[in-house]
Amino acid sequence: MKRNLSQCGIAAGVCALACACSGNACAAESLAATQAAVPAFLSAGGPDAHAVRCELVDDDVLAHQTGKYAGSDMISGFVLSVLSQWQLPNGASAVAQGALTVSQNTANQLSASVQTSARVTDPMPGGTSIGNSGATPNTSASGGQNVSVNGVSQITQVAGNGNVGSNAAIIDYRNALQIAGMAGANQTSAAASNANGTIKAGIAFGGNSINVTLQTPAGVATQNIVPGSAQQAGAIAQLLQVTGNNQQVANQLQLSLQTQQLNAQMIRQAGVLQALRNTR
Structure with missing residues (x-):
């Protein structure tokens, strides 16, 4: 299962980062969009037209809805990768990338490793290609x-x-992690x-955060990842500011979650448990 999230309309969680959206204006716009999307065969004059209506649902109601999801007991590791790259029209470029890998062994012990890399290329001697x-x-x-x-912003x-x-930003699920x-x-x-x-490129893992510039x-x-705390929710921010012509720039973030492989008996047990929960 893979989900692609790009530009401004995304909602994702990374390492227990909480995302929330609220506001009456946002809810009103969503309601209007939903009502405008009613199919033609349910329009006025149809036999079921009066039975179709839209209602706002509060977060406390949605919080009790059941369904299939990836529980914490299903995740045995993850790889968080970040990459920022800039290509200038004169051939100069800047790249910064890094990866945080967390894996679990057979004894349920966790281990973490970090990889970072930064590279700048300038085809002009002495780096005088600014003109x-x-x-x-x-x-x-x-x-x-x-x-x-x-x-996420x-x-x-x-x-x-x-x-x-x-x-x-991409969030996907894998049976095996690709380091x-x-x-x-x-x-x-x-x-x-x-x-x-x-031209500068830099990346740093530290203070429970990740910063790429x-x-x-x-x-x-820039890319900045800050986990949540008791005072505030977590945040992921990707920013591009371009004041030039013919520039090629990209910020990419990918979170790969490793899911535990289940045998047939465990799958049946999980299905029965979910069915029991749905009957509450």
């Missing part, structure tokens, strides 16, 4: 870095032409820059 970077100094993109939300701010940018192979095993941070410091003459790209 051909496509940057437009007279433009600006700001404000996105000050946005604070509980849950993806913000793209562009001032320029011919740019390609994307924020994407990313990259340099910097068991290193919690990595950083790189060109000769004159106009790319800086170029044409803007910045």
Whole structure:
């Protein structure tokens, strides 16, 4: 089972990060959209038209609904991968990536490992390619870095032409974890820059958070993951700020959850247990 989440309409949980959405305006818009989507055969004049209606459902009602889901006892490990990359039109590039792997052995003992990597390439000697970077100094993109939300936010701010940018997050389930192979095993941070410091790439695991940052003459790209606490819910933030032309930028986050393999007897037992719960 795989779910792709991109741009602004996503809701995901990473490592017990809580996501929430509330507000009467949001609920009213959802209700209006639902009513507008009533099929033609249920429109006015049909025999069942008056039986179709939409009602708002509170979160406390939805919290007691039963169904199939991935319980904590089903998850035996995960790999959280983050990748940010920037390609400038003159051939210069910046890449920062990392992976956090948590696995469980047969004795139910957990082990964790971290991999990080940062790389900057500049085709011009001395890193003097800023004049051909496509940057437009007279433009600006700001404000996105000050946005604070509980849950997941993806913000793209562009001032320029011919740019390609994307924020994407993926959550999937696997029977076996695919551990990313990259340099910097068991290193919690990595950083790189060109000769004159106009292009930088960095990633850091620390303080129970993950931070990825790319800086170029044409803007910045960041990814920040902060877990929840007693004072606030967790947050995942992906930000692109492009102030140039012909830039190619991407933020990618992927959470792969390893599920335990169940034999036929365990599957039947789980089905019976779920049926009993549904009868309450």
